[in-house]
Amino acid sequence: MALLNNKAREEMDQHHFHPAVFFLIPLAAIFLQAYLPLRFPRFAVLDLPLVVTVYFAVSRRNPISGMLLGTGIGLTQDALTHLPIGINGILKAIVGYLAASVGMRIDVDNPGTRLLMMFFFTLLDSLLHLFIVRRLLDMPMEWHGLHEMIRAVVNALVGVILFAMLDRLRKRE
Amino acid sequence: MESFYSRYRNVLMLMVILLIQVIGLAVQVRRPATAAGRDGTQVRLIRYWAVGILTPFEELFLFTGHGIRGAWNNYIDLRHVRQHNQSLQAEVDRLRLEQASLVEDVLQNQRLQALLGFKQQYIYQTVAAQVIGTSGTNQSRVLYIDKGSADGIHADMPVITPDGVVGKIRDVFSHTAQVLEINDQTSGLGIILEKTRLRGILRGDATGQTEIINIPSDERVQSGEAVITSGGDQLYPRGLPVGTVDRVVNDPERAPYVAILVQPAAKLSRLEEVLVITQIGSSLPATEESDIVTSEQKAAGVLAQRLPGADTGTAQPTIGPNGKILPAQNPNAPPPPVQPTPSLHPDRFTPGATPPATDLRPGATYPKQTFTEQIAPAPSAQPSGQTPPSKRSFPPKKAAQPAPAHGETQP
Known part of the structure; x- marks a missing residue:
């Protein structure tokens, strides 16, 4: 993983997008996450809102904006469930913050870096979810390690492809 | 020198956002807005x-x-709509027969449940x-x-x-x-x-x-x-x-x-x-009741075609003694009293063969009865209520007087 020195960090620019992209892409991700499992039940293993959160957080390289975007995406996801609102909001806020912090320190344009990053952020999302549901809410939740590993691998693979597609939406400087 | 806020601004913002959401979670989980546990207005x-x-x-x-x-x-x-339609029609006919056979069970079940106070x-x-x-x-x-x-x-x-x-x-x-x-x-x-x-x-x-x-x-x-x-x-x-x-x-x-x-x-x-x-x-909907009636009629038609001598079980018009058609019986009316099945070989134990107790006198002798056999007609040939069942008399071996005062026997 290529670490950036101070000079490179200073030279590094935030990637810019059209303001509508910040609204439409997360909305499309949440919509597909809610709609596609109807036709393809196995699609539920994917977490498109998480992929989008990580992408915009590392692209903007601003922890606060990554955290706010993650909070918005997470709360919208929560609103579609019948569970208390805030579970995904907390998860995505933490992931967005950490992803933006990582984006400030490493080269996130490398596909290998993206693959590893998505893998670990998916696992982190699962662990935080387990903690919130079991400890904060005192609700039952089973942990299947193999399932979570498969989920992390699938999200990482899909993330690399989606990141490449979303790169095309960047504004030319 | 950087102030505390500017130095830890990102972490502080994260803490604030997380704290707000955790408090929101706690409020939702611990204090639902209604007794049924539904969401509050804001949620x-x-x-x-x-x-x-x-x-x-x-x-x-x-x-x-x-x-x-x-x-x-x-x-x-x-391409296959016509064949599909025919097979569906055949299936509808079969289901109507099935439904008609189940209707009696359903009605009996309803009566029993009404007796037991159930509310289906x-x-x-x-x-x-x-x-x-x-x-x-x-x-x-x-x-x-x-x-x-x-x-x-x-x-x-x-x-x-x-x-x-x-x-x-x-x-x-x-x-x-x-x-x-x-x-x-x-x-x-x-x-x-x-x-x-x-x-x-x-x-x-x-x-x-x-x-x-x-x-x-x-x-x-x-x-x-x-x-x-x-x-x-x-x-x-x-x-x-x-x-x-x-x-x-x-x-x-x-x-x-x-x-x-x-x-x-x-x-x-x-x-x-x-x-x-x-x-x-708590009762069958009107559409379902009308469907049952339709099914019974259609099933009776199918049965009459296949088995001309069979009892179709449908409500036939009842003809009164003066030849007028009587209204159909109310299906919810209580069933008529149970009548014993006529015996093929009547004897002195057959109902009606013995004079009523009020006519009996101690020490008196009574003549033997004339036994008769009632043969029920085929329902399809003669619907119930149109004509009385035909009776065939069996004369006793010895000469005997006709039975008194009981309509079931004839001299």
Whole structure:
């Protein structure tokens, strides 16, 4: 993983997008996450809102904006469930913050870096979810390690492809 | 020198955002707005916005897909419609025969239940709805349908498919409603096992598997046994198919009880259309009653064609003694008193062969009776009530006087 020195960090620019992209892409991700499992039940293993959160957080390289975007995406996801609102909001806020912090320190344009990053952020999302549901809410939740590993691998693979597609939406400087 | 805020601004913002959400979670979990545990006004408002933003896209996708499929089905794939129609017609005829044979059982069941004070619930009215979305996570097994309060949908209405129970309505919006599936962890459904009559509560576990919990370990339950609604939860009508028993497993959380894993009858992961039960009544709905009458008439016609001598069992017009047609009997009227079947070889024990007790005198002798045999006519040839049953007399071996004062015998 290529670490950036101070000079490179200073030279590094935030990637810019059209303001509508910040609204439409997360909305499309949440919509597909809610709609596609109807036709393809196995699609539920994917977490498109998480992929989008990580992408915009590392692209903007601003922890606060990554955290706010993650909070918005997470709360919208929560609103579609019948569970208390805030579970995904907390998860995505933490992931967005950490992803933006990582984006400030490493080269996130490398596909290998993206693959590893998505893998670990998916696992982190699962662990935080387990903690919130079991400890904060005192609700039952089973942990299947193999399932979570498969989920992390699938999200990482899909993330690399989606990141490449979303790169095309960047504004030319 | 940097101030504390500017140095730790990012972390402080994260803490504030997380703290607000944790407090919000605590409020929702510990203090639900209503006794039923439903969402508070603010929470409901957030859900309303999210659903309002996303469901138009879901409906658009759904109707586009249906349009393409409809064009295919309506204009291109019509090659076998005629044969399909014939086979369906044959199946309808067969089902009408089946229904007619079951009607008597149903009516008898109703009478018995009325005697016992039971209140059977029948489905009066349903609203068909399309499934347009899910929650998007496996932790929340909910569906969204394209019918809402504008279509008469209310919270807690049962949702079914022809295969079985799907769940119940949870949140209702103007043109959308949220359905809580039976395999969600927070759902609960009163069930009864069809053969063993074991009652229990069905719910979902964390993986989406439906299970019946708190079952004593000494119960003998076999896999494949049907599970139906018990009606005890006051939500679902009694007798709806829920699923079949998959297997019995130990429940470590509730030892020494076991759990019965159930395979749902409805395909919960591939639902496209569902029915919301909007009205339930305590007697058969008018449409169903008229359908039963139609079925009886059609079944009688089919039977009369196939078996000319058989009793079709339909209500024939009754002709009174003066030759006028009497009105049909009220089906709800009490049944006529039971009459003994005429014996083929009457003797002195045959009802009516002995004079009434009031005519008997101590020490008196009475002549032997004339025994008769009543032969019932074939119902198809002579409908009941049109003509009295023909009687054939068997003269006694010795000369005897006619029987006194009993209409059943004739000299």
